[in-house]
Amino acid sequence: MTDPERLRRYWETTGAGHTFTHPLDAGLLARYVSPDARVLDYGCGYGRLTARLAALGWSRxxxxxxxxxxxxxxxxxxxxxxxxxxxxxxxxxxxxxxxAALLFAVLTCVPGERDQDRTLAELARLLRPGGVLYLSDVPLQDDEEHRARYRAARPWAEVYGTFRIPDGGVFRHQDPARLRERLGALGFEVAEEHRDPVPTLDGRTVTRLQLVARRGPDRP
Known part of the structure; x- marks a missing residue:
């Protein structure tokens, strides 16, 4: 199992010095979210994407x-x-x-199943009915190097796809089917989905998964 206190310390020390690289597709966001929308950048880090959105005209x-x-x-x-x-x-x-809310390379930093569920449930609460979740993260990778990393973590990892990088950071790649299932259970409907190559903070290249999902109406 991953020690939550160790994870917390990582993001207060070593992790806080990283340069994040997960890119925003502003055109994709603009198809669903107007510049005057109330937007939450959940897991904003040092405000890289928050600042970019503000510079592009999203004022709230x-x-x-x-x-x-x-x-x-x-x-x-x-x-x-x-x-x-x-x-x-x-x-x-x-x-x-x-x-609207952005969730960019956040789940990959939250390896625990319970903590991921809390994050997604909180975004479902915070978004109005019809609100947009723009989620971008890293799905399970198919190359042998990544599979070897996942296998090496099996003795201590809660979920397959978890791995540790040399500086001590613990991360998790997502099962796309499981991710869509969790979103559906929270009342989200995926409107658009894309995959493309992106750089990682440890200098690798991975295929990412982008999902744009709308929150459904409140259930009676």
Missing amino acids: VRGVDVSAALVARGRAEHPGLALEHVAEPPLPYPDGAFD
Whole structure:
């Protein structure tokens, strides 16, 4: 099993110094989300994408992250951005407070099944009915190098697809079918899906999965 306290320390120390590389497709977002929408960048890190959205004209963007060190770095690098440290869900916002949310390479940093479920459920709560979730993450990779990394983690990992990088960071690649199932159970309907190659923070290239999903109406 992965030690939650060890994970927390990683993102307050070594992990807080990483340069993130997971790219945003602004055109894809613009097809679903207007510039005046209330947008939450969940797991914003040091505000890289929050800042890009603001520069592109999205005027009501807020970023949140569980790492106090990353949020402090973001405030120093991007003065004036709305960046907030929230140690864990629930966030201090009412139900349906946002029109859209970004979840970019966040689940890969949350290897535990329960913690992933809490993250997705919190986004379902925070998005209004009809709101848009733009999720981009790394699915299970098929090459032998990645399969070897997954196998090496089997003695201690909760879920297949988990692995450790040399600096101590623990990450998890997603089972796409399981991810779609979890979104569906929370009332999301996938509207668009894409795959493309992207760089990783440890200098590799992987295929990513982008999902744009709409939150359904509240159930009676």
